[in-house]
Amino acid sequence: xxxxxxxxxxxxxxxxxxxxxxxxxxxxxxxxxxxxxxxxxxxxxxxxxxxxxxxxxxxxxxxxxxxxxxxxxxxxxxxxxxxxxxxxxxxxxxxxxxxxxxxxxxxxxxxxxxxxxxxxxxxxxxxxxxxxxxxxxxxxxxxxxxxxxxxxxxxxxxxxxxxxxxxxxxxxxxxxxxxxxxxxxxxxxxxxxxxxxxxxxxxxxx
Numbered sequence: 001x002x003x004x005x006x007x008x009x010x011x012x013x014x015x016x017x018x019x020x021x022x023x024x025x026x027x028x029x030x031x032x033x034x035x036x037x038x039x040x041x042x043x044x045x046x047x048x049x050x051x052x053x054x055x056x057x058x059x060x061x062x063x064x065x066x067x068x069x070x071x072x073x074x075x076x077x078x079x080x081x082x083x084x085x086x087x088x089x090x091x092x093x094x095x096x097x098x099x100x101x102x103x104x105x106x107x108x109x110x111x112x113x114x115x116x117x118x119x120x121x122x123x124x125x126x127x128x129x130x131x132x133x134x135x136x137x138x139x140x141x142x143x144x145x146x147x148x149x150x151x152x153x154x155x156x157x158x159x160x161x162x163x164x165x166x167x168x169x170x171x172x173x174x175x176x177x178x179x180x181x182x183x184x185x186x187x188x189x190x191x192x193x194x195x196x197x198x199x200x201x202x203x204x205x206x
Contacts, residue, residue, distance in 0.1 A: 059200040061142045063156060064121040064149070066196055067163050070188040075125040075138075082129035090123070095132035098123065102141065106148060113152050114159050115166025117145050143206050156197045160189055 054062075065074065074082070083093075092098040105120040124141050127133040133141075153159045164185040171182055180187075 055139070056200060056204050057139045057142050057146075057206040059196065060146055060204065060206055061121050061125070061138075063192060063196050063200055064118045064142075064145070064159070065125060066188055066192045067118055067160055067185055068122055068167075068188070070191055071195070073125055074122055075128040077126065077129040079129060079131055082126045082131075086123070086126055086130055086132075092132075095127070098127050098130075098132050106144070110166060110170065112162065112166030112169065113148065114162035115170065117148050118159070118163050121145050146206055150203065155202050156192070160185055160192075 062073065077085075086092040086098060090098075090101045092101050102120050102123060105116040105123070109116050121142060124133060124138045124145075128135060128138050149159060153162060167185065168182060171177075176182065
């Protein structure tokens with residue numbers, strides 16, 4: 001009788017051990033599955049949050065307007081701000097008037113092509129915000145700007161130097177001495193050298 005009891009106890013102990021092992025193994029598998037599921041979910045969320053690469057023409061435009069506004073694309077302005085700015089700065093109250101302003105800048109209104117045409121690129125982006133231009137129309141005009149600038153300058157650095165000279169001459173003519181305004185290019189160029197220009201070489205096909 002004692003031997004029977006001993007065998008039963010032994011079987012119960014081994015059975016209990018087997019159950020405990022099974023539980024821990026199951027927990028391990030469940031934990032691994034959950035970790036893998038979470039990793040896949042995080043990866044999917046991360047990929048969904050990363051915007052697709054911008055077209056070359058958009059990045060080329062950013063290399064220009066960034067000299068004036070850094071990382072701030074004026075196309076992201078609210079419509080009221082864009083309309084008011086174009087009207088107060090250039091008297092452009094509609095799409096036709098904006099095109100007239102742009103033609104004057106393309107022709108070198110101040111005698112410094114970099115200053116004029118880079119401003120034109122920025123105005124194109126403001127025109128998009130105002131609803132005067134579509135993104136497709138803007139891209140077409142940026143390609144025109146690129147042709148003008150590439151014919152006159154050999155690199156982003158040359159463009160930056162010429163733009164700064166034109167900007168400072170314009171500021172001198174208006175008595176602008178504020179260091180923040182006069183230092184725009186020196187403030188924005190480091191960002192462009194690292195974050196924009198390397199991704200869009202000067203002669204990239206647009």
